[in-house]
Amino acid sequence: xxxxxxxxxxxxxxxxxxxxxxxxxxxxxxxxxxxxxxxxxxxxxxxxxxxxxxxxxxxxxxxxxxxxxxxxxxxxxxxxxxxxxxxxxxxxxxxxxxxxxxxxxxxxxxxxxxxxxxxxxxxxxxxxxxxxxxxxxxxxxxxxxxxxxxxxxxxxxxxxxxxxxxxxxxxxxxxxxxxxxxxxxxxxxxxxxxxxxxxxxxxxxxxxxxxxxxxxxxxxxxxxxxxxxxxxxxxxxxxxxxxxxxxxxxxxxxxxxxxxxxxxxxxxxxxxxxxxxxxxxxx
Numbered sequence: 021x022x023x024x025x026x027x028x029x030x031x032x033x034x035x036x037x038x039x040x041x042x043x044x045x046x047x048x049x050x051x052x053x054x055x056x057x058x059x060x061x062x063x064x065x066x067x068x069x070x071x072x073x074x075x076x077x078x079x080x081x082x083x084x085x086x087x088x089x090x091x092x093x094x095x096x097x098x099x100x101x102x103x104x105x106x107x108x109x110x111x112x113x114x115x116x117x118x119x120x121x122x123x124x125x126x127x128x129x130x131x132x133x134x135x136x137x138x139x140x141x142x143x144x145x146x147x148x149x150x151x152x153x154x155x156x157x158x159x160x161x162x163x164x165x166x167x168x169x170x171x172x173x174x175x176x177x178x179x180x181x182x183x184x185x186x187x188x189x190x191x192x193x194x195x196x197x198x199x200x201x202x203x204x205x206x207x208x209x210x211x212x213x214x215x216x217x218x219x220x221x222x223x224x225x226x227x228x229x230x231x232x233x234x235x236x237x238x239x240x241x242x243x244x245x246x247x248x249x250x251x252x253x254x255x256x257x258x259x260x261x262x263x264x265x266x267x268x269x270x271x272x273x274x275x276x277x278x279x280x281x282x283x284x285x286x287x288x289x290x291x292x293x294x295x296x297x298x299x300x301x302x303x
Contacts, residue, residue: 021165023055023192024048025242025263027255029231030065037063038090041107042097048262049101054126055165056098058107059229059242060119060173060198063090066233067110072149079150083112086122086133099128104165108172108196111135116152121172121196126164134159136172137181144200144236147174158184166191166269169222173197176212176226179219186220186282191269193217195226201237201257210243210251218249221277223267230258247275 026044030037041063048056061067064082072079084090090109098105104126111120111133119136135154139147158181160169169185169192176182176195185193193216199209213224223246230240243254244265253265272278 021054021269022052022264022266023057023165023225023244024051024053025225025227025244025255025265026056026058026062027228027230027240027242027263028059028260029229029238030061030063030233038093041090042093044262045094045097045101045103045105048264049103051262051264053101053103053264055104055106055163055168055192055194057194057225057227058105058196059227060108060196061229062107062109062196064109066198066229066236066238068147068150069144069234069236071146079110079117080112080115083110083117085113086111086120087130091122091124091130094122095124095128095130098124098126102126102164104163104168106168106170106194106196110150117150118154119147119151119172120154121170123161123163123168123170131161131163132156132159134170134172136175138174138178140174158188160185160188160190169193171195173199176216179216182216182220186222186277190222191272192223192225192267193220195224197226197228197242199228199239201239203239209239209241210245210254213243214245214249214251217245217247218275219277219281221247221272221275221282223247223269223272225265230260247272247277 137154141148169190229238240257255263
């Protein structure tokens with residue numbers, strides 16, 4: 021299948037630009053894409069750049085339901101183009117908000133949503149003031165383009181979350197991302213997902229924002245890595261683009277993780293391995 025990663029910038033002063041996303045889906049479909057993936061907070065400013073207490077609107081006022089206007093507009097575009105679409109928005113669900121990636125099948129059906137499980141808090145990423153921890157688990161979706169899992173931005177740091185997707189035989193894990201220049205050592209975005217793809221036997225694709233927002237400079241460099249840990253396509257850093265890559269998902273069957281690593285696991289010997297019994301909280 022052919023994947024298209026939409027790498028674009030969003031002006032902090034602009035209203036949500038869902039129409040721009042619809043045009044990107046149409047352009048990707050016209051170029052032969054089967055799957056279109058957008059970055060984190062796909063069509064809005066990166067709200068958590070500013071602590072929620074400093075805003076004149078609450079997180080609830082910034083969020084929208086799923087399904088809602090954005091989901092409906094992109095579902096129509098997905099159906100018109102015959103493509104699977106994964107995007108990201110701040111979701112309002114009653115009195116809570118989540119960092120959510122809806123998954124739309126190629127006929128526009130909303131297959132489900134993945135809510136970011138792990139919520140961080142550090143400079144420019146004041147996310148604990150905006151999002152409740154996700155409660156959707158680690159779903160894998162049977163789509164017209166293949167078996168797809170989603171790791172929303174910060175979730176990619178958690179091997180146990182990626183392992184949960186691998187054990188459900190995800191062929192591809194997509195990562196809607198909002199990563200900045202200098203946030204991690206140079207090359208770490210690629211290194212982290214290359215190792216994850218090798219260890220778990222799936223393709224991985226990261227769609228990142230680009231451009232400046234306040235004192236943040238989003239890094240771009242969206243990329244795709246195969247289940248052998250090789251980067252097979254990558255976008256430039258400071259340029260808006262749609263990155264296309266052709267993926268042979270059948271290659272996952274020959275990946276070291278599926279032939280060897282996952283078969284030789286001994287979870288009975290480390291069943292508490294995901295519970296940090298020796299890790300002490302820091303005051």
